[in-house]
Amino acid sequence: MSEVKLVIGYDEFEDGQRIADAIERLSMSPEAASLSSLIIGDWGQAYENSSEEVVGELVKYSASFPALRKLFIGEMGYEECEISWITQSDLSPLLPAFPELQSLTIQGGNELSLKNLQHDKLEELIIITGGLGKGVLAEIAASKLPNLRKLELYLGVDNYGFDGSLADLTPLIEPGKFPKLTYLGLKNSEIQDEIAKAVADAPILDQLDTLDLSLGTLSDEGAEALLASQRIKGLKALNLSHHYMSEEMVARWQKSGLPVDVSDRQTSDDDEDWRYPSITE
């Protein structure tokens, strides 16, 4: 497996370098034919410029990357661009352009769209945001991804673009929606308790190996619902790390014998009692 990451940093962008040229160069390089994983980092001041050009170029040169199985659009740290400021675009043209793709990771939720989300082979869809819009949730709900094994959504907060509610998530956990799904992550959310209560006894748990509710504001309220569920006993992994549960609740989990991760307990600030998910920026 071979992997390449393309980045146009601030200075390179100011010097006139462009991601389009980098993609074109890569497509003509000897390694293109065997490239299995491509990471697009900062495409050049991503707070101002959207990923549209990236999508266009990748579609244009898709035939040069026959071995590509993994694609990451927008891997960048806060030293380059705040997650909540990354400007995405409509990424759906990528799917028909890469019919053999197995894994798609997207970072940044602004202007993100996944229209006509259909793919026969895609196994992983991961969207990392400080706030995911309900429009995208609806597009995922309307998707046709028969081979999807892993769905991981960093939902984020209202302030940074999460304008949905539990009602926008329930279609995603309906039985039969993703028949092969084994990993479900509805995480980094400010409504983590509501999500926990909704999934605690959802039939989809019967097909899952892993339920990932980490990085959000999970408290004892959501935890009670999970502990009361018979269905979570079949999980191979339950990720609740970075949470706001009490020490007592953490102790109950530890005694439960369940394969649960309750690490990274958060405490509310002494002077200001507000809670925040891990990635909000």
Add this chain to the structure above:
Amino acid sequence: MKETRPLVVIGIPGDRRTGGIQQARSRLGLPPAIILPYTGLLAGQTLAGLLEAEGILDMQNRLTSGMRAPLLRLDSPGGSFEVERALIALGAPDAGDYNDALHPFGQEQDPFPLSFKTAGKLREMPGVLHHPSQWFRGYCRLLARLREEASLVLPESRWLNDPQDIAAMTDKRCTQQLLASAGVRIPRPLGEEGIRVDYASIREEMHRQRMHRVFIKLACGSAASGVIAYQMNPSTGAEIAVTTVGVEHYITRPPIYYNSGKLRRYTDSRTISGLINWLCRHGVYAEQWIPKSGAGGASLDIRQLVVLGGACHSIARVSSTPITNLHLRSRRMTPAEAGLSGEVQEEVRDTAVRALAAFSGSAVAGIDVLVSAGSGKTYAADVNPFGDLLYDVEYQGFGTYEWELKQLIKEGHL
């Protein structure tokens, strides 16, 4: 070993710095350094008087016969509120007939100056930035006085770091100018001198230069004191300021700004503009925010110690925030552990050596070096005249103070 020169340290007796120096001297079998306290010098004692009491000068204020002229070392005045308060008082407009010659921007007025008497009554409040620019003025005045006194009573003595250089290193505007003219790579400054007058002019300049991410630093601050990682979004107009500076608002008087152990993140324009305007009144330096290299999404910079032209001890400070100072609970690693290649480490050392060389009267400094995540280029971000207080790090088997003493002896300075 032949008789060495006496070492005279102006500092805070018993703190970690003077304590570290004494420990190193004892390990090397050297007599203890003579520690002259800042408090005494600020309370009106003269350098001559203190040196006489220590037997360095005789009753005629001449070097005691048979004694070699001492090496003079200034250490950090930080960590003591008493010293801080006395320096703010010394920077007062009515502090007397003082010499601002070492203040690189001495002709500029400090905002809302405190009188000598008012400054003397300041109460200690943890972390509160009482009056940074007046503090710096007071410090420059003390440095000028000590430099003058030493040249009169001990013309044969040498300074480890010339007080004039210490003043220049403590003012980031001056430091970066000197580095740039010496050809050392620094983060690109935001605009020309004199335009960083307030929040609005900084934003205007950021737009004009398309420099949307900057570090705004209190010109005379040390460590992360008064540092803001500031960015604005040219598309949406949103802005974010990540900083250690906390604000306490009051209804009947101006807000108080303090250094918080916890990083703050401000997104509302009112708080941000208030904070930036306050810093600007005390003098700021603003520069491009270089995306700092770091493993696993972290940020890092290197504190590289340079002694007599040679790079020695170094620490990588790795943080999950853009502000990497050690006391903000960054992780420390060796540069190699932090993932820097041998080639980049060599670049870091070279950058640090060249940065110190820009200060011709100085033998020791800790240079903060950034490595750009994109290009791998190194940049000198800060020159710390007291940057040798580094724990648990060795170079060729020696701690920082021991290594310095050994080099000074080897090169005939001690």
